[in-house]
Amino acid sequence: MLELVRLTLREIRLPLREPFQISSGTMTERRIVLLELEDRSGASTWSECVCDDAPNYLPEIVDTAWPVIEKWVAPRVLGQRFAAPGDVHAALESDFRGHQMAKAAVEMGMWGLEAERLGIPLARLIGGTREVVDVGISLGIQATPEALVEKVRGALAQGYRKIKLKIKPGKDVAYVRAVRAAFPDAPLMADANNAYTLDDIDALVAMDDQKLMMFEQPLAWDDLVRHAELQKRLQTPVCLDESITSLERAQDMVTLGSGRMINIKPGRVGGFSQSIAIHDFLESQGMPVWCGGMLESGVGRAYNVALASLPNFKKPGDISPSSRYWTRDVITPEWTMQPDGTTRVPLDTPGIGVAVDRDRVDDLTVRTLQLGR
Ligand code: OSB
Ligand code: MG
16 A cells, blocks of 8 residues: 655756747746655655746646645645555546646656555556657757757757757748758657647648648647647647646547647646556557656656656657756756667666755755655
């Protein structure tokens, strides 16, 4: 039996190596909530809440997630006995709307804790089948198409297997065409983070012949109906990110034809149970999924790497190594990528596969809250 007896929240600040710009804003530093979980057996592990400072990706932010975990999530889990981590999701659903990222931070931690308690790798616990996972990079919006071409050149030289270009109206067609002209066979895709409406469809149509693997979330974060209209008019597959917050929304995507694949971010869907359910459902539909990222520290990345070891994660994930974003990560060993653009799933280590560097975390911590005994 899994029983969480103590939960410690910490907020850390981690400066990015370089600013990261998406259509809705620029980040220079991450505010990250880390959770330390301890089981009755003495086993312990860490997890991460993936929301950001500002509500420009989804409504949840650090300043909602912290009190929600304290007041509403932790009390439903602390001191309760769970036969399996898969049972935690249900405990967080009844009469409790939204707050997926706050719920996921604890729910995922319970999977990590179970892996630690049983002494097996997290990837094994969830039924992962891959020993290595393919890695993609997400490149922020650049000042000029030429600057973007140089970024892509560097990423391809490092071995990345998928190159995601962030786009927004006015920084799209010329950028994508310049990159495609420079690299005719590169595995490219574009992510708009909701920056378009159906009125801007001409720009999207103008990129439809650029052999993009997909357009990620071109339209509004909560809109499945217009994405269905858009998909009918494009050959390029639409991949949904922001719009998929549960298994039901994934089912709606298939019913409506709003997209042909999903970027699964476990934080966005409330944790591992829903991630696995969405993975299984899309597999039954013959549609691939891939693992998204939220500029996590190495702790959050550990969960993403484990998740991406499931069989239907058929496209490279946004699981770039620690050095992509951080001068120094908060874990040891840091996440690395092989020259062939893959990352090893840590199958020789129990639990999440990396250890938290406590001194580093202490140096970065701005507040702490201990819950439980
Ligand atoms: O839309 O996938 C996104 C980062 C922050 C917020 C939203 C997104 C992203 C990324 C970065 O694309 C992916 C990564 O963690 O490397
Ligand atoms: Mg996205």
